[in-house]
Amino acid sequence: MSTDLAQHLAEFTLALTDNVYFGDYEIMLRRVNSSRISPQLALEIYKNNTRGARIKSLEMIYPACKSILGHDTFQSIARKYVIEDTIGVADLNRYGETFGQHLGDLVDTGRLPDEYAYLQDLASLEFKFHAAYYADSDPVFDFELLEQKVKKGEQVYLQLSASLGMLASRYPVYEIWLHNQPGLKTTNIGKGKHNVQAITDTQYLLLRREEYTPVVSPVSDREYRLLEAFDNNQSLQTVLDQIDCDIDAVLPGLIANKCIVGVKENE
Amino acid sequence: MNRHPTCLPENSVGIGLRSVHIERILKEQPEIPWFEVLMDNHSAQGGLIPRQLAAVREYYPLSLHCVGMSLGGVDPLDVPYLETVKRMIHDYSPVQVSDHLCFTQHANHHFNDLLPIPYTIESLNHVCGRIDKVQNYLGMRILVENVSTYLQFESSKMNEAEFMKALVNRTGCGILLDINNAYVNQFNHGYSAKEFIDTIPIDQVGEVHLAGFEDKTDYLIDAHNNRVSNPVWELFEYYLQFGHSASVLIEWDSDIPGLEVLLDEAEKAKQIILRHSERVTRYA
Numbered sequence: 001m002s003t004d005l006a007q008h009l010a011e012f013t014l015a016l017t018d019n020v021y022f023g024d025y026e027i028m029l030r031r032v033n034s035s036r037i038s039p040q041l042a043l044e045i046y047k048n049n050t051r052g053a054r055i056k057s058l059e060m061i062y063p064a065c066k067s068i069l070g071h072d073t074f075q076s077i078a079r080k081y082v083i084e085d086t087i088g089v090a091d092l093n094r095y096g097e098t099f100g101q102h103l104g105d106l107v108d109t110g111r112l113p114d115e116y117a118y119l120q121d122l123a124s125l126e127f128k129f130h131a132a133y134y135a136d137s138d139p140v141f142d143f144e145l146l147e148q149k150v151k152k153g154e155q156v157y158l159q160l161s162a163s164l165g166m167l168a169s170r171y172p173v174y175e176i177w178l179h180n181q182p183g184l185k186t187t188n189i190g191k192g193k194h195n196v197q198a199i200t201d202t203q204y205l206l207l208r209r210e211e212y213t214p215v216v217s218p219v220s221d222r223e224y225r226l227l228e229a230f231d232n233n234q235s236l237q238t239v240l241d242q243i244d245c246d247i248d249a250v251l252p253g254l255i256a257n258k259c260i261v262g263v264k265e266n267e
Numbered sequence: 268m269n270r271h272p273t274c275l276p277e278n279s280v281g282i283g284l285r286s287v288h289i290e291r292i293l294k295e296q297p298e299i300p301w302f303e304v305l306m307d308n309h310s311a312q313g314g315l316i317p318r319q320l321a322a323v324r325e326y327y328p329l330s331l332h333c334v335g336m337s338l339g340g341v342d343p344l345d346v347p348y349l350e351t352v353k354r355m356i357h358d359y360s361p362v363q364v365s366d367h368l369c370f371t372q373h374a375n376h377h378f379n380d381l382l383p384i385p386y387t388i389e390s391l392n393h394v395c396g397r398i399d400k401v402q403n404y405l406g407m408r409i410l411v412e413n414v415s416t417y418l419q420f421e422s423s424k425m426n427e428a429e430f431m432k433a434l435v436n437r438t439g440c441g442i443l444l445d446i447n448n449a450y451v452n453q454f455n456h457g458y459s460a461k462e463f464i465d466t467i468p469i470d471q472v473g474e475v476h477l478a479g480f481e482d483k484t485d486y487l488i489d490a491h492n493n494r495v496s497n498p499v500w501e502l503f504e505y506y507l508q509f510g511h512s513a514s515v516l517i518e519w520d521s522d523i524p525g526l527e528v529l530l531d532e533a534e535k536a537k538q539i540i541l542r543h544s545e546r547v548t549r550y551a
Contacts, residue, residue, distance in 0.1 A: 005390050006341040008420060012382065013373040033419040035456040037486045042418035045488065049380040056521075088377035090335050090348065091307065137313035162313065212315035 015043050016050065017086050054082040057095040061130045064180035065103070065123050069116075077106065093134055100124045117198075118171035125173050125216065128165025128207040132214035135163035138261040146263050156236040159264035163214070165207035166227060170198045174205055174218055206259060223250055227259060233267050275328060275362050275474065275514035276300045278540045280533040282517050284309075284329075288526045289319045297530065301328040303474075303516050304361070307335055310351050317358070324359045330474060330516070331361035332443075338397050338411065339384035340370035349404055356405060363473055365410035365443045368394070368431065385420035386430040391437075398438040410473045412443035413463070415451040415480075415489030426458065428466035441471045446506060447478035447499045447518070451487045460502055469511050477503055477536060478518040491520035495532055500539070507543035515540070 008031065015028035029039045037045070058078045059066055066074040081102050089095050100123030106112040107119070138161050149156050167173070204224035206217050222245045229239045240247060254260045275281070279300035284292075286308070292299075302323060309320050323329070335348050352364065369381040384390050402409055411434060413427055425433075434440055444467065446460075453460035477499055481490035495503075495517065507513065517532040 003389075004387065004422070005384065005393055008385050008422065009341055009370060009373050009382075013376060013378065016378065031421050033421055033456075035419065037417050037455050039418060041486070045417045046378075046380060046382065050378050053379040086376055088379060090345070090372065090377045090379075091310075092379055093308070093311075133314055134311045134316075135313050136311075209314055212318070 016047055050088075051079065051082045053092060054085070054088065054095055055079060057092040058082070058099060061096055062099060062123055062126045063182060064126055064177050065099075065119055067180040067182075068119070068122075068176075077103070094131065097127055100127065118169070118173055118176065121167065121169035121171055121173045122176055125167050125169075125177055125205065125207065128167060129177075129214050129216060132163040132165060132207050132209045135161075135209060138162055138258065141255060141260075141262050149263060155266065157233065157264050157266050158230045158236060158260050159262040160227060160231055161208050161258055161261050163207075163209035164227070164259055166224065166231065167205040167207065168224060169203045169205070172199055172203060174203060174216060177216065208259060210258075220250075222246075223254060226250055227254065230260065235266070275330060277512040277514065278544060280515045280517065280536045280540070281330065282529045282533055283332075283519060284320075284323060285519075285523050286316075287523055288529075289323065291526060293319065293322050296326055297526070299327065299530070299533070301330060301362070301514070303330045303332050303518075304359070305520075306331050306333040306352060306355060310355065312354075320359060329359055329361040330514075331355060331359070331364045333364065333366040334381065335371055336366040336397075336401060337369075337371045338366055338401070339368060339382075339390065339394055340372055341393070342372055342375065344397060344400060345372070349401065353405055356407070363410055363441070364405060364407060365412055365474065367412045367414050368427070368434070369414045381414045383414065383416040383418065383420070386423040386425045386427060388424060391425075391430060391433055395434060395437045398434065398440050402438065402440065408439060408441055410441040410443040412445050412476070413448050413452075413467075414445070415448040415455075415487075417455060417486070419456055426463075426466075427452070428463045431467050435468050435471050441473040442467055443474045443476065444472045444506070445476040445478070445518075446502050447476060447480055447491075447496070448489055450496070450498050450502050451480050451489050454487045454498075461505055464502070464506055469506075469509075472511070473514065475503070475506070475513045475515045476518045477515060477532075478520075491518055492522040493519075494528070495535070500535075503536070504539060504543070507540060508546075510543075513540060 011028045011031060032039045032042065055075065055078045058081070059074070069077065081099060100120045103112065103116070103123055104120035107114060107117050146156065202221070204219050204221055206219050206227070208215060225243055226239060226245055226247070229243060281301040281303055282299060284302040284304050304320065309316055311317060331352070333352060335345065337345065355361070356364065367381050370384060371378055371381065398409065398411065411431065413431060431442060435442060444464070449460040449463045452458065477495045478491045479493035479496045481488040481492065515536050517529055517536065519529060
């Protein structure tokens with residue numbers, strides 16, 4: 001380990017956080033040369049670069065949330081989120097997975113009105129939609145392997161698409177999302193508004209990539225619970241025993257639309 | 268066009284491959300000698316991105332540009348990241364691979380920015396060790412790019428150019444000369460960008476970046492969001508006047524304009540290269 005270098009980098013990066021103790025900040029300032037840019041300004045530039053890149057990612061991943069909150073409010077919330085997030089991720093295409101939780105916390109603590117309670121689920125939808133675009137390709141379903149396992153009486157574990165995301169919401173987030181898409185003509189459902197009430201029946205949504213394009217599709221609670229069970233690594237037999245569902249009616253459709261893409265080993 | 272060249276065409280001007288242009292590029296196949304691909308934006312293994320990138324590779328040589336090796340960092344090298352680079356080398360056969368003289372993560376915290384290091388003997392030994400490991404792992408030489416900086420460490424014992432010269436001598440890596448960054452550093456820190464160009468081992472420059480900075484009056488920001496700035500063109504002319512060849516990239520990373528604007532900038536660079544190569548030929 002390079003000790004002096006490590007010390008320099010530790011002090012530098014500590015000075016880039018906002019919760020740095022003044023004494024630590026002073027140590028860093030003494031380590032740098034003044035030029036046209038003062039050390040304080042230099043640190044602000046680096047902070048802004050990091051934050052700017054992350055906020056840009058959030059804007060790209062959460063366009064519907066931004067549309068609903070408005071530019072300034074979204075920027076303000078996003079800025080606070082990125083400042084609090086000191087760890088970050090290397091790949092900005094996958095940044096901000098917990099942003100929805102952050103929005104939920106703001107509602108729970110009264111910093112956003114209760115009317116925005118649906119935003120957490122909407123953000124979750126947007127993140128999964130975005131992630132589906134970047135997901136790995138799926139294998140071609142190996143029906144022979146499935147048949148072999150059934151013949152041998154082995155437990156069968158079904159593999160879900162790498163692009164598959166699932167969301168259950170008490171709010172009509174699908175409609176809200178649809179009507180806050182740039183370029184889409186809208187009706188009056190949830191467009192830039194926050195007077196959304198919880199619905200009686202939970203809305204179940206699947207997000208996945210169809211060839212090259214991410215899609216969102218509402219599904220029945222039966223289909224959702226089935227996929228949820230497979231996602232939780234339950235075997236086909238366990239699912240048959242425990243879930244009240246006509247699997248013969250549901251499973252082929254989930255395989256045909258490539259939500260289920262094969263057979264896997266037990267994890 | 269040679270679909271599988273081993274180096275970028277000399278005295279050619281490429282542009283960065285941007286998702287908003289790819290459909291048109293594949294449809295019209297404009298005369299662009301090569302593309303630089305930002306590894307971090309094109310590393311997906313499924314969906315549209317790899318399909319499009321493979322299609323572009325069919326017609327154009329690629330230079331793979333990375334931002335996440337953290338060559339100056341002290342965290343262990345990011346093996347999954349390097350695995351991705353290696354996979355992309357395998358899948359797309361880029362002519363060259365590059366990253367920056369900086370660090371991007373520390374203590375598992377990611378900064379999504381190119382952060383400077385002190386230029387000390389200890390840093391030099393450390394960075395040389397990491398470049399050796401990266402080159403061995405990837406099985407090819409990498410180019411290391413000079414970065415724009417907004418501060419300089421008191422403890423530095425050499426300047427950036429001397430540091431890069433030593434890196435090249437000790438590791439056999441090449442240089443990606445970013446003329447915009449050299450100019451931004453000249454303005455911000457008051458040292459000579461021409462001296463920087465004079466000091467680095469110019470024959471080891473495998474790629475040159477030209478870009479636009481953002482003028483904040485008192486200082487410059489390495490913004491890459493507009494046309495190549497005039498002082499950068501002038502410095503490019505200085506680089507060329509000694510007969511240096513160049514595979515030049517018009518670098519534009521945010522507020523991406525239409526393809527015509529990039530091609531227009533590329534044409535301008537091409538004309539400058541042409542003028543200089545004619546002059547050098549006459550002189551010879």
